Structure formats: C-alpha cells, structure tokens
Amino acid sequence: MAYSLLSRIEDGIEPLLEIFEKYITTVGRDIILGLGASISKDPREYVEKLIDLHSKYLQMCLKVFANDAAFVAAVDKAFRTVVNDTATNSAARSPEVMARYTDTLLRKKQKTGLTEAEIEDRLTRVVILFKYIDDKDLFQKFYSRVLAKRLIFDSSLSAEAEANMISRLKSACGVEYTSKLQRMFTDMTISNDLNAGFKEWLSMNDLSNGLDFGILVLTAGSWPVNSTQPLEFQCPDELEKSITNFTTYYDSRHSGRKLSWFWHWCRADVRVNFLDKRYELSLSLYQFAVLAVFNAGDSFTVHEIRSQIKLVEFELIRVVKSLVEAGLLTTTATNMDLNSVIKLNFGFSNKRTKLKISGGLQADTPQETTATLKAVDEDRRLCIQASIVRIMKSRRVLSHVQLVQEVIEQCKTRFSPNVPMIKKCIEQLLDKQYIERADDSLDRYIYVT
Numbered sequence: 012m013a014y015s016l017l018s019r020i021e022d023g024i025e026p027l028l029e030i031f032e033k034y035i036t037t038v039g040r041d042i043i044l045g046l047g048a049s050i051s052k053d054p055r056e057y058v059e060k061l062i063d064l065h066s067k068y069l070q071m072c073l074k075v076f077a078n079d080a081a082f083v084a085a086v087d088k089a090f091r092t093v094v095n096d097t098a099t100n101s102a103a104r105s106p107e108v109m110a111r112y113t114d115t116l117l118r119k120k121q122k123t124g125l126t127e128a129e130i131e132d133r134l135t136r137v138v139i140l141f142k143y144i145d146d147k148d149l150f151q152k153f154y155s156r157v158l159a160k161r162l163i164f165d166s167s168l169s170a171e172a173e174a175n176m177i178s179r180l181k182s183a184c185g186v187e188y189t190s191k192l193q194r195m196f197t198d199m200t201i202s203n204d205l206n207a208g209f210k211e212w213l214s215m216n217d218l219s220n221g222l223d224f225g226i227l228v229l230t231a232g233s234w235p236v237n238s239t240q241p242l243e244f245q246c247p248d249e250l251e252k253s254i255t256n257f258t259t260y261y262d263s264r265h266s267g268r269k270l271s272w273f274w275h276w277c278r279a280d281v282r283v284n285f286l287d288k289r290y291e292l293s294l295s296l297y298q299f300a301v302l303a304v305f306n307a308g309d310s311f312t313v314h315e316i317r318s319q320i321k322l323v324e325f326e327l328i329r330v331v332k333s334l335v336e337a338g339l340l341t342t343t344a345t346n347m348d349l350n351s352v353i354k355l356n357f358g359f360s361n362k363r364t365k366l367k368i369s370g371g372l373q374a375d376t377p378q379e380t381t382a383t384l385k386a387v388d389e390d391r392r393l394c395i396q397a398s399i400v401r402i403m404k405s406r407r408v409l410s411h412v413q414l415v416q417e418v419i420e421q422c423k424t425r426f427s428p429n430v431p432m433i434k435k436c437i438e439q440l441l442d443k444q445y446i447e448r449a450d451d452s453l454d455r456y457i458y459v460t
Contacts (some may be wrong), residue, residue: 072086151188153383220253313328331353408457
C-alpha cells in the first residue's frame with residue numbers, strides 16, 4: 012500500500028528504499044553474528060541462510076514492489092555489504108567459505124542428502140551470492156585448491172557437475188578467470204593417456220613389477236601446488252623402481268622438461284598382512300612411508316623412522332599421530348617427540364575391511380591457508396603493476412588521482428584494490444623506471460618509452 016502511494020510522487024520511494032536496504036543489511040549481519048566461529052568448521056549454514064535470505068527479499072521485490080528495479084538494486088547493495096562484511100564476524104570470510112561450501116556439494120560420498128538436481132540448484136544459487144564478492148581472486152585461489160584435491164584424490168561427484176560449475180563461473184567473470192581451472196581438467200585427460208602409454212611401455216620392455224602405479228603430470232602454473240610442504244623426503248624402496256621407470260619413459264618422450272615430485276599430494280592403497288584379518292588402507296604417501304618402515308621390525312623411535320624417510324620433524328610427528336589415532340600404531344608418549352617409541356598395534360580391529368586413513372591429512376593446514384593468502388597478495392601486486400603500465404602506456408601523462416581511479420576501475424572485476432597498495436606499486440614502478448614524475452609537478456606521472 013505504501014509503495015503504491017509513494018511511487019506516484021517524484022522521489023517518493025527514496026525513504027522506503029533506504030529503510031528496505033538498511034533492514035536487509037541488519038538482518039544479514041545478525042545472521043552472520045549469530046553463527047559465530049561455527050562458520051570456520053561448517054560453511055553450509057552460513058551460505059544456505061544467506062541464499063534463503065536473498066531469495067526471500069527478491070520474492071518480496073516481485074510481489075510487493077512490482078519487481079521495481081530500484082528495490083532489486085537495493086537488495087543487491089545490501090547483499091554486497093553483507094557478503095563482504097568481515098568486521099561483524101571475522102570467521103565470515105565469504106570467498107573462502109563459499110569455496111569450501113561448493114567443495115561439500117561437489118565432493119562424492121558427502122552426506123548432504125541431496126539429489127543431483129538439488130545440488131545443481133544450490134550451485135546456481137551460490138554463484139548468485141558469488142557475484143556480490145569483491146575479492147573474486149581470493150575465491151578463485153581457494154576454489155582451485157579444493158578442486159585440485161578433488162581431482163588428484165579422485166573424489167569429484169561427477170565430471171559433468173564440475174564442468175557446469177566452471178561454466179557458471181566463466182559466465183560470471185569471463186574466460187580468463189576460469190582458464191587455469193579448465194587447464195587442470197586438460198592435464199587430467201593428458202595424464203590418463205600418459206598412464207596408458209606407460210603401462211604399455213612397461214609391458215613391452217618387461218619392466219612391470221606388479222604395482223599398479225599411476226602418475227598425474229600437472230602444469231606447474233595451472234595448479235595450486237605450492238612448496239609450503241616439506242620437500243625433503245626419501246621415497247620408500249618399494250616405489251623407487253617405478254619412479255625411475257616412469258622418469259625414463261617421460262624423458263624419452265619429452266625433451267627439455269623437468270619433473271618435480273610433490274610427495275605431499277601422493278597417495279597409496281595398500282594391504283596390511285600383520286593381522287588375522289586383511290585390511291585395505293587408503294593412505295597418504297607419507298603415511299605409507301612410515302608404515303613401510305615397520306616391514307623391518309615391530310618397534311621404532313620417531314628418530315629412527317625419520318632417519319629412514321628423511322621427513323622434517325613437525326610433519327613426521329603429524330603423520331605418525333594420524334596413524335596412532337587410526338589405531339594402526341601405538342605409543343605411550345603423551346607429547347610425541349623424536350625419542351618417543353612407536354609400535355605396531357597387533358590388536359587393531361575394525362568392522363570395515365577398507366579404511367581411508369588419509370582424510371585428515373588432506374584438509375588444509377593453517378600454513379597452507381596462510382600461503383594461499385600470501386600468493387593472492389603477490390598476484391594482486393603484479394596485477395596492479397600491469398594495470399598501471401597499460402594505463403600509462405595509453406595515456407602517456409596522468410595525474411596521481413586519475414591513475415589511482417583508473418587502476419581501481421580496471422581491477423574491480425577481480426578484487427577491490429586499496430589505495431596504499433596502489434601507491435606502493437606506483438613507487439615500485441618509479442624505481443624500475445617504467446614511469447617517472449613530471450618535472451613541473453610531483454603529482455603527475457609520465458610513461459617512460
């Protein structure tokens with residue numbers, strides 16, 4: 012009633028618009044505040060409550076405000092404020108939270124209780140929220156990490172669902188935004204062909220050793236495989252022959268390429284034979300290396316294990332703890348260190364014969380999250396510098412204020428650059444002599460040809 016009356020008056024709906032926008036913002040912030048730290052552990056409630064809130068007020072625009080574009084814009088403005096608000100709740104980092112939410116939908120064997128159609132519908136609605144994110148580059152980094160783990164550990168719900176999600180992101184942000192994500196799928200296809208060729212080569216040269224050995228060859232620039240994990244590692248003797256054979260095979264077909272082994276992304280499926288009942292275990296390579304040490308004995312100190320597999324102390328202790336928690340190994344030590352004695356658990360028992368022990372180690376560690384954020388900052392610095400050079404090359408001479416405004420305009424589709432970072436990048440380009448200050452004004456820049 013109020014809308015139908017006020018809409019007849021010039022600027023009559025302005026007060027109503029302001030109240031509407033503020034109310035949605037307040038309701039959204041109350042939801043975020045009420046969820047507290049639980050957002051970090053489970054992203055589902057945060058995303059789904061915001062999705063429902065968005066649907067509710069869009070329906071209100073349709074039914075109450077005759078789908079007036081001004082009220083739809085008010086909903087958009089309110090949600091942009093809510094989605095990018097980390098002051099109300101520091102755990103509500105929407106780019107990271109939404110990337111993790113999509114992971115829960117796209118990962119198989121997740122107990123979501125949803126049909127494929129319902130999952131597709133939720134992913135479509137997530138992209139609606141995603142469009143409100145200012146720091147889309149941050150979402151891309153976290154999404155690429157969880158996608159990489161789904162592909163490497165073969166835990167994707169389906170190739171079709173993955174392709175549909177990337178198609179949605181491409182529609183929202185363009186081809187360049189998803190180019191690395193699509194390259195990851197290309198690498199998986201090439202790796203399948205490479206493995207088939209490798210098996211044929213082994214058979215032809217009579218080099219097969221009975222191991223089902225598969226390799227993924229990934230393009231370094233397209234995958235988020237950073238070097239934060241410890242790289243010093245002695246691969247178990249059981250795998251050395253297979254690794255040597257594959258290196259020989261790969262080098263014979265690709266000259267000038269170097270393989271770098273990312274052991275922390277590897278996994279192994281093994282059978283254990285020291286118990287009355289046979290179990291099949293899905294392990295990380297580090298876990299397998301630790302268990303392989305016990306082929307030579309029933310009891311070792313952490314130091315003795317380390318001397319054989321060469322893994323750095325903090326990572327080795329994390330891996331041994333995961334095996335102790337799974338019940339495969341035992342120790343009397345409460346605070347594990349290099350002198351702690353680790354024994355095989357001959358009393359191990361489980362109802363299931365196939366066990367996945369590597370799950371906990373596949374989760375992102377705080378160090379990996381920090382490394383991801385650091386990588387985003389570095390990418391932003393390079394993006395801003397490239398933007399400054401492009402602008403100055405076309406404009407030749409520009410004032411400081413105009414340059415900052417144009418950089419913000421160019422970068423806003425990927426992230427919201429802050430002025431201090433832009434100033435720092437300008438200083439760096441001045442030092443590198445890409446640009447210089449005008450002689451008659453320190454507030455103007457000239458492109459150096």
